[in-house]
Amino acid sequence: MAAITIDSLRKEYGDTVAVDGLSLSVDAGEVFGFLGPNGAGKSTTIDALLGHVRPTAGSVTVLGRDATTESRAVRESVGVLPDGYALYDRLTAREHVAMARSFRDADDDPDAVLARVGLADAADRRAGGFSTGMAQRLALGMALVDDPDVLVFDEPSAGLDPTGIADLRRIVAAAAERGATVFFSSHDLAQVEAVCDRVAIVDDGRLVAVDSVAGLRERAGAxxxxxxxxxxxxxxxxxxxxxxxxxxxxxxxxxxxxxxxxxxxxxxxxxxxxxxxxxxxxxxxDASLEDLFAAALGDDDGDAVEAVPRGGSVATDGREPASPTAPEGVR
Structure with a gap:
C-alpha cells in the first residue's frame, strides 16, 4: 500500500515552473530518499506534501488523504523535521517536547522522547544554549512524538556529529521496522545510501531517476x-x-x-x-551514490532514467524559487 502518492504534480510561481508533472509512489514502511541539487524542486514538493502550498495541477495524497483539501489531517499524521526550523530560546527541551505532544494530543513521556534522541541529560536546559547538533536532536525528538506513520526529514543529519548520525540511522531503522514511512531529503548522500530502500533524483523540476541504489548502479553500468x-x-x-x-x-x-x-x-x-x-x-x-548522482545529473540527452513501476518521470524547464510559504518553527 502506498503511504505517499504524488500524481502529476505541477507548481508554478508566476512564469517559473518549479515542479512539472512529478509522479512518485512511496510504499508504507519504505525509507525513501529524495535527492537533487539546490533549486531542483525538492522543497516545493515537500511543501505540497505537507499542504503548505497548493499545486497548480496534480495531487498529493498522504495515507489516503489529499494534502490540499485535508491538509490539517495530513500534518497531524506526519512527523516533520524541517530544514531551517526555529526553536524557542526560553523553553527547555522538555517543554518543547510537551508542546509537540499537545499539538498531537499525545501522551508520550517527554523524558523518554529526549532519551531516544540522546538529550536525557539536557531535559531542563533552555534551547537558547543548545549547540547546532543538540538543537537538531531536539527537533528530531519533536517529530517523533506519537510515533507518526509518516516521517518527513529534510536535511536531518545537519549539525550532527558521528554519534548523532549513528543515532539517526538507528531511529530511521526502528521507524521502518514498525511500519512507518520515512521520506528522507538530504545532500548528505552517504547517509541516504546507508538508510534508504529507494531514491529519487530530481533536477530542474523533473524526475531524473528513481530506483534502489543497486538498481541505479546497474542501470548506469557502473x-x-x-x-x-x-x-x-x-x-x-x-x-x-x-x-x-x-x-x-x-x-x-x-x-x-x-x-x-x-x-x-x-x-x-x-x-x-x-x-x-x-x-x-x-x-x-563500488560506485557510490555520489557517483551515481553525478552521472544522473550529467545525462546529456535529458532523458529520465527509466523508473521502477512505482515511480514516474517528467520533464520541464525552470528552477524552483524560494518557497513563499517555507515552514517556520517546528511543525
Missing amino acids: LATLSVAADPLPDPASFLGIDGVRDAAVDGDRLLCRCVNAEAKVRALRAVFDSGVRVTDVDTD
Missing part, C-alpha cells in the same frame, strides 16, 4: 571492482567466462575483476578460492 591479493596470482583469463565479470587483469600484485553487480563479485571471489591460491587480502570498490 561496474564494481573486486581486488584480490594472492600467492600465486591466478590467471585472469580464467575469470572472463564467469557470469557478470566484464574483464579481469593483473595490476602489480593484485588480480582486478570488474563486475556488473555484487553477485558477480561473489562468483569471482569463489573462483579465486577454488583455484587453490593463498589469498592474503580482498577489497572491493
Whole structure:
C-alpha cells in the first residue's frame, strides 16, 4: 500500500515552473530518499506534501488523504523535521517536547522522547544554549512524538556529529521496522545510501531517476571492482567466462575483476578460492551514490532514467524559487 502518492504534480510561481508533472509512489514502511541539487524542486514538493502550498495541477495524497483539501489531517499524521526550523530560546527541551505532544494530543513521556534522541541529560536546559547538533536532536525528538506513520526529514543529519548520525540511522531503522514511512531529503548522500530502500533524483523540476541504489548502479553500468591479493596470482583469463565479470587483469600484485553487480563479485571471489591460491587480502570498490548522482545529473540527452513501476518521470524547464510559504518553527 502506498503511504505517499504524488500524481502529476505541477507548481508554478508566476512564469517559473518549479515542479512539472512529478509522479512518485512511496510504499508504507519504505525509507525513501529524495535527492537533487539546490533549486531542483525538492522543497516545493515537500511543501505540497505537507499542504503548505497548493499545486497548480496534480495531487498529493498522504495515507489516503489529499494534502490540499485535508491538509490539517495530513500534518497531524506526519512527523516533520524541517530544514531551517526555529526553536524557542526560553523553553527547555522538555517543554518543547510537551508542546509537540499537545499539538498531537499525545501522551508520550517527554523524558523518554529526549532519551531516544540522546538529550536525557539536557531535559531542563533552555534551547537558547543548545549547540547546532543538540538543537537538531531536539527537533528530531519533536517529530517523533506519537510515533507518526509518516516521517518527513529534510536535511536531518545537519549539525550532527558521528554519534548523532549513528543515532539517526538507528531511529530511521526502528521507524521502518514498525511500519512507518520515512521520506528522507538530504545532500548528505552517504547517509541516504546507508538508510534508504529507494531514491529519487530530481533536477530542474523533473524526475531524473528513481530506483534502489543497486538498481541505479546497474542501470548506469557502473561496474564494481573486486581486488584480490594472492600467492600465486591466478590467471585472469580464467575469470572472463564467469557470469557478470566484464574483464579481469593483473595490476602489480593484485588480480582486478570488474563486475556488473555484487553477485558477480561473489562468483569471482569463489573462483579465486577454488583455484587453490593463498589469498592474503580482498577489497572491493563500488560506485557510490555520489557517483551515481553525478552521472544522473550529467545525462546529456535529458532523458529520465527509466523508473521502477512505482515511480514516474517528467520533464520541464525552470528552477524552483524560494518557497513563499517555507515552514517556520517546528511543525
